[in-house]
Amino acid sequence: MDGSGITAEPLVSARPGTARRMATGAVLLALVVSAFEGTVVTSAMPTITRELGGQHLYSWVFSAFLFASTVGVLISGKLADRLGRKPVFFAGMGLFLVGSALCGLAQSVPGLIAFRVLQGLGAGALQPTTLVISADLYTLRERAAVQGLFTGAWGAGNVVGPLIGGWLVMHASWRWVFLVNVPVGLFAAALLHFSYRDPPRRRDVQVDRWGPVLAGASAALLLFSLEPGAASLRWLCAVAAVGVGFVLVRHQRKAVSPLLPGALLKDPAVLSGIAGGMASGALLYSMAAWVPLWMTEQGGHTPLAAGLALLPMLLGWSVGSTFGVKLLVRGGMRLSAGVGFAVASVGAAWLALAAARGWGVPAALAGLAVLGMGLGPAASTSLLGPQSRAPWHHRGIVTSTVYATRLLGGSLMVAALALASGHFALQFAIAAGLTAIAALGLAWAAPGRAEASTGD
Numbered sequence: 001m002d003g004s005g006i007t008a009e010p011l012v013s014a015r016p017g018t019a020r021r022m023a024t025g026a027v028l029l030a031l032v033v034s035a036f037e038g039t040v041v042t043s044a045m046p047t048i049t050r051e052l053g054g055q056h057l058y059s060w061v062f063s064a065f066l067f068a069s070t071v072g073v074l075i076s077g078k079l080a081d082r083l084g085r086k087p088v089f090f091a092g093m094g095l096f097l098v099g100s101a102l103c104g105l106a107q108s109v110p111g112l113i114a115f116r117v118l119q120g121l122g123a124g125a126l127q128p129t130t131l132v133i134s135a136d137l138y139t140l141r142e143r144a145a146v147q148g149l150f151t152g153a154w155g156a157g158n159v160v161g162p163l164i165g166g167w168l169v170m171h172a173s174w175r176w177v178f179l180v181n182v183p184v185g186l187f188a189a190a191l192l193h194f195s196y197r198d199p200p201r202r203r204d205v206q207v208d209r210w211g212p213v214l215a216g217a218s219a220a221l222l223l224f225s226l227e228p229g230a231a232s233l234r235w236l237c238a239v240a241a242v243g244v245g246f247v248l249v250r251h252q253r254k255a256v257s258p259l260l261p262g263a264l265l266k267d268p269a270v271l272s273g274i275a276g277g278m279a280s281g282a283l284l285y286s287m288a289a290w291v292p293l294w295m296t297e298q299g300g301h302t303p304l305a306a307g308l309a310l311l312p313m314l315l316g317w318s319v320g321s322t323f324g325v326k327l328l329v330r331g332g333m334r335l336s337a338g339v340g341f342a343v344a345s346v347g348a349a350w351l352a353l354a355a356a357r358g359w360g361v362p363a364a365l366a367g368l369a370v371l372g373m374g375l376g377p378a379a380s381t382s383l384l385g386p387q388s389r390a391p392w393h394h395r396g397i398v399t400s401t402v403y404a405t406r407l408l409g410g411s412l413m414v415a416a417l418a419l420a421s422g423h424f425a426l427q428f429a430i431a432a433g434l435t436a437i438a439a440l441g442l443a444w445a446a447p448g449r450a451e452a453s454t455g456d
Contacts, residue, residue: 022195023137024149027130029188030093031150032157033181034123034130037100038065039161039314042288043307044169044177046296051174054109059418062289063223064113065120066281066411070219072124073404074212074259079125084198085136089129090189096122097185104178119178124407128400133196159314162292162307169303211259214248219408226415260401269333269389270398272446276337276382277402278409279438280375283344285410286417286431287313287371291364294355294424301361312365316372317379324377328384331449336381338443341435343374348432356425379406385447 041048041061049055072092079088099119106112134150168176221241225234252258264270291313292306301309320340327336347370354363383402390398413434417427 019195020137022191023133026188026191026195027134027137028150028153029184029191030089030126030130031153033184033188034096034126035153035157036161036164037096037119037123037178037181039158039288039310040165040177042310043162043166043292043303044174045289046293046306047169047303048112048174048177049109052106052109052112054112056421057109057113058293058421059289059414060113061109061116062285063411063415065116065123066285066407066414067216067219067223068117068120069124069127070404070407070411071212071216072121072126073128073400073407074124074215076125076128085129085133086192086196086198088125089133089192092122092125092129093185093189094122095119096126097182098122100178100181100185104175128403131399133192137196159311159318162288162310162314163304164307166302166304166307210251211248211255214244214251215259218244218248219411222412223415226412226419260397264386264390264398267386267389268445268447270386272333272337272442273382273386273398273402274405275438276333276341276378276385276442276446277405279341279435280379280382281406281409282413283348283371283375283431283435284317284379284406286413286427287348287368289414290417290424290427291351291368295361298355298424299361309361309365309368312369313372313375316369317376318372320373320376321380322376324380325384327377328381329449333381333385333446334443334448337378337385337446338439340374340376340378340381341439341442344371344378345374345432345435345439347371347374348428348435352425352428352432355428 045058045061049058049061076088076092095118099115099117099122102115103112103119106115131150164180165177168174168180218241221237221244225237225241252260253262260270288310291309292303295301295306295309296303324336324340327339347367350367350370351364353359354367383399386398386402413431417430420426420430
């Protein structure tokens with residue numbers, strides 16, 4: 001296995017039978033609980049911030065989690081090679097569960113934000129590590145058969161999250177939105193402990209310590225520059241973010257083990273995937289953050305109804321993703337991502353019109369369904385396209401990078417739209433406009449079918 005987290009010649013770490021089924025169950029539970037936490041809070045957060053008295057910090061509860069998850073993804077892949085899968089998995093699960101418990105006990109929104117950072121770091125470490133463990137458990141031929149199981153578990157966690165979150169707020173307490181993770185996570189950790197053995201550790205893997213630190217610092221400064229407040233301080237943060245970003249670029253050029261090898265940065269498919277990942281994360285997470293608040297504040301709907309509002313988008317994503325590969329094969333990323341983002345921008349624009357003109361919930365749900373139908377193929381092929389171009393030993397690095405940019409795009413977009421807080425139609429219109437720009441950019445710059453041949 002290389003430092004990216006992809007096993008070229010899989011070493012099966014649990015023989016077929018009870019042990020491997022237990023380890024697979026542990027991985028599935030970890031995937032579900034991390035995906036679930038990404039969406040369960042969406043329907044509960046309006047109630048949480050009202051009760052704790054920090055509605056002006058609403059966006060930070062989302063942005064802090066997504067930002068911390070980005071950092072967790074960047075550092076966990078190579079640590080799983082260097083230290084072993086189990087230590088990184090248990091460390092990630094420990095951070096996630098401690099953060100979840102503290103979130104459930106939070107007495108203020110600033111405290112909740114701090115605990116969400118812990119939660120996000122753990123979730124970011126869990127997600128790529130579980131995929132590495134699944135690669136250890138199954139040979140390449142077996143992984144092709146079980147991939148649908150992992151994809152389905154991830155999708156199910158995302159879809160049911162808003163519904164369960166709304167139900168818990170209405171019938172129990174919002175605190176259980178976080179506390180419910182603890183027993184499930186402990187059970188997953190116990191299953192993995194008794195069923196999975198680490199493959200031999202690779203002492204030759206170089207871990208770039210400063211790359212994730214500089215990338216995280218630059219992203220954090222960008223987030224602070226989007227926080228409403230003194231304009232001079234915001235400009236100072238923006239300038240500092242650019243400066244740290246410049247240092248990061250210089251460091252990565254000299255690093256022995258960079259976050260993304262320089263050769264990959266010259267590939268149009270990889271660059272398009274990074275841009276597509278950031279755009280898809282920006283649209284997905286901004287809708288997940290602001291649509292439930294719009295439903296509860298302006299529509300007067302219950303938290304459960306706010307969670308149901310996201311269902312058309314998430315189901316549209318799942319349906320649209322099934323067409324993504326066909327579009328990618330037929331016309332390359334130029335067709336799949338370009339057309340996908342164009343359709344998503346139409347859905348977002350329709351949502352903005354529905355919010356501005358008071359067309360009602362059915363019109364808004366139709367817009368969200370169209371948005372999801374376009375976002376599904378755009379997001380999935382923004383990952384599949386770069387993966388198909390990258391050499392096998394770099395595919396893990398490419399996967400982690402695109403996934404990290406998706407989280408980063410989400411955290412920045414949620415924070416940016418907070419500058420228009422309370423003006424929901426404007427927020428949705430901004431999201432539609434930026435998505436349209438992404439569609440035009442990828443239709444122009446992304447590789448077409450002739451350029452999208454599989455790398456090796």
